[in-house]
Each structure stands twice: as C-alpha cells, then as structure tokens.
C-alpha cells in the first residue's frame with residue numbers, strides 16, 4: 492500500500508473575506524459574554540466552514556456578518572439547511588444574551604426562503620421582540636441586499652440562577 496501524503500485530499504484554505512460591519516456598528520465580543528464554547532459556528536474564523544463576526548448597532552441590536560464556506564455545503568453549490576439553522580441558533584440565542592438574558596434556545600423555527608450560494612457573505616439581523624417570565628422571543632433574518640435566505644423565530648428560555 493502506498494503512503495498517503497498529509498497534503499493529499501486536503502482542501503486548500505479559502506482566501507480572506509471581508510466581514511466588516513456597516514457604518515456605526517460596534518464589534519461585539521461574544522466570548523467575553525458567554526465564554527469560549529461557541530466553537531461550532533464561531534470556532535474557526537479562518538477556516539472553510541463558517542467565518543463570523545458579531546456587531547451591535549446604535550440601538551444595541553445584534554448583527555452577524557457571516558461567510559458560508561465550502562464545508563457548509565448541502566445541495567450542490569449551496570448551504571446545508573442545518574448550517575443555516577446552526578447560524579440562526581447561535582446568532583438569535585446570542586442576541587438574547589446581548590440583551591441581558593442568560594438563556595438557552597428552547598425552540599427554533601426556521602423558514603428557508605431562498606437557496607444560499609456557498610462562499611457568500613451575508614448578514615443575520617435580530618430583534619428581541621418579547622420577554623415574558625422565562626420566555627424571550629427573538630426574531631431574525633439572514634439576508635444579503637434584497638435577497639432573504641432564511642427567517643427565524645427563536646424561543647429562548649432563561650436559565651435560573653445565572
């Protein structure tokens with residue numbers, strides 16, 4: 492059996508992408524708020540899966556600028572629905588944390604509106620729309636320009652004692 496070089500089959504790293512925010516957005520340091528555990532979406536900022544940066548606008552709403560790399564593929568050339576859902580889970584849950592609610596996500600409802608081409612930079616915008624008892628509802632959408640790729644409704648449940 493011939494030896495396999497470590498390079499064989501390895502996918503090359505995609506070039507840098509521009510994840511800068513809109514005018515007036517301020518970078519948001521998620522790990523300083525929730526710790527370093529958000530590795531699934533945010534863990535490889537220079538890798539080929541997701542690259543994401545979080546910002547808050549002047550009204551303190553959370554925005555994610557995110558690139559879907561080749562490793563998020565589902566349908567040929569397009570992002571997997573689970574990849575889109577993972578991003579919405581993290582971004583909308585984080586929006587609740589950023590608004591002062593220590594939560595986990597109890598229910599996440601995603602509508603996939605348009606197939607998302609790979610290697611595209613998109614934005615997730617979010618709004619905390621209600622907070623009653625332990626239930627915090629966050630709405631969001633993943634879009635680029637006029638194209639809306641997904642919309643989400645995220646029921647977050649606050650964690651007692653945090």
Ligand SMILES: CCCCCCCCCCCC(=O)SCCNC(=O)CCNC(=O)[C@H](O)C(C)(C)COP(=O)(O)OP(=O)(O)OC[C@H]1O[C@@H](n2cnc3c(N)ncnc32)[C@H](O)[C@@H]1OP(=O)(O)O
Nearest residue numbers: 525580581582584585588595596597598624625626646648
């Ligand atoms: C730690 C650092 C993290 C730091 C991480 C921060 C990053 C956030 C971004 C990542 C987000 C995630 O992926 S989080 C990971 C994915 N999520 C999870 O694994 C959560 C798994 N589920 C759970 O742990 C649990 O079910 C909880 C905590 C959500 C709720 O359990 P509980 O604490 O026993 O509370 P429970 O009494 O059941 O529910 C409280 C109230 O919420 C309602 N409720 C609960 N779940 C639902 C639901 N799915 N749909 C409708 N309503 C619900 C109940 O009816 C009740 O209403 P009422 O009777 O009061 O009216």
